[in-house]
Amino acid sequence: MNILDKIVKDKRIEVDLRKSIIPAKQLEQSVLFERETISLSKKLRHSKSGIIAEHKRRSPSKSVINHNLNVQDVASGYENAGVCGMSVLTDGKYFGGSLDDLLIARASSNLPLLRKEFIIDEYQILEAKAYGADVILLIAAILTRDEIKQFSEFAKQLNLDVLLEVHSEAELHKSIMPSLDMLGVNNRNLKTFEVSLETSKQLSQLIPDDFVKVSESGISSVEAIKELKPYGYKGFLIGENFMKTDNPGASATEFIKSLL
Numbered sequence: 001m002n003i004l005d006k007i008v009k010d011k012r013i014e015v016d017l018r019k020s021i022i023p024a025k026q027l028e029q030s031v032l033f034e035r036e037t038i039s040l041s042k043k044l045r046h047s048k049s050g051i052i053a054e055h056k057r058r059s060p061s062k063s064v065i066n067h068n069l070n071v072q073d074v075a076s077g078y079e080n081a082g083v084c085g086m087s088v089l090t091d092g093k094y095f096g097g098s099l100d101d102l103l104i105a106r107a108s109s110n111l112p113l114l115r116k117e118f119i120i121d122e123y124q125i126l127e128a129k130a131y132g133a134d135v136i137l138l139i140a141a142i143l144t145r146d147e148i149k150q151f152s153e154f155a156k157q158l159n160l161d162v163l164l165e166v167h168s169e170a171e172l173h174k175s176i177m178p179s180l181d182m183l184g185v186n187n188r189n190l191k192t193f194e195v196s197l198e199t200s201k202q203l204s205q206l207i208p209d210d211f212v213k214v215s216e217s218g219i220s221s222v223e224a225i226k227e228l229k230p231y232g233y234k235g236f237l238i239g240e241n242f243m244k245t246d247n248p249g250a251s252a253t254e255f256i257k258s259l260l
């Protein structure tokens with residue numbers, strides 16, 4: 001079984017348990033559920049840097065990245081750096097994240113927040129809204145076209161933006177539909193962990209212009225962004241490059257300074 005299949009198998013068990021602890025109705029009654037969300041896709045269309053900076057403690061491909069930081073400092077550091085949005089990994093088992101991380105990021109910044117999760121159930125979209133997210137991620141590799149439609153339409157009803165992630169032409173063709181806001185190309189193959197910016201370059205011309213294009217993973221230099229911009233990318237999701245440092249906010253500040 002590859003890692004992605006393992007993550008999804010564990011996620012199904014986790015989501016069933018979570019539902020039994022906090023019923024969906026209770027999530028809908030939370031204070032944050034009523035807040036006005038911030039659109040990341042709209043912000044990206046007009047952003048100069050396009051940086052979406054991630055909070056990521058560890059990952060299946062790198063194991064430990066950084067366990068010595070607190071989310072509050074990372075979120076306010078990213079906001080001060082002038083990033084366009086923040087991605088918060090909420091998976092516990094494989095990434096060391098949690099929904100509390102999302103909540104703390106919400107309390108510490110006014111950035112559009114992406115809940116970075118393996119979404120396989122509408123319940124997780126309710127959780128995203130209840131814990132302060134503005135955007136959800138849908139991963140084409142783990143969803144059918146019908147699920148992508150169901151989940152993205154559900155998210156839009158809740159005023160959440162939708163970032164759909166693909167890694168191949170087949171995934172892209174399967175997924176294109178009007179209920180998506182952003183099309184993300186993951187440069188990392190989630191089954192083998194190989195990383196190549198060529199994936200973003202190759203798939204770019206197949207993405208219709210109605211969607212904001214986001215390049216994800218393996219971006220570790222300003223040169224990489226300069227290379228990707230001519231392919232129409234407006235958003236750049238960066239995790240490890242910032243999180244491996246003692247001060248991700250300061251590292252994002254330096255990065256953006258040399259980019260602009």
Ligand SMILES: O=C(O)c1ccccc1NCC(=O)[C@H](O)[C@H](O)COP(=O)(O)O
Pocket residue numbers: 003054056059060061062186190193216217218219237238239240241
């Ligand atoms: O990062 C991983 O190892 C990984 C493995 C399996 C599924 C997802 C994974 N990562 C999630 C992400 O999409 C990245 O955290 C994100 O794009 C940032 O990537 P990076 O800048 O390379 O840290």
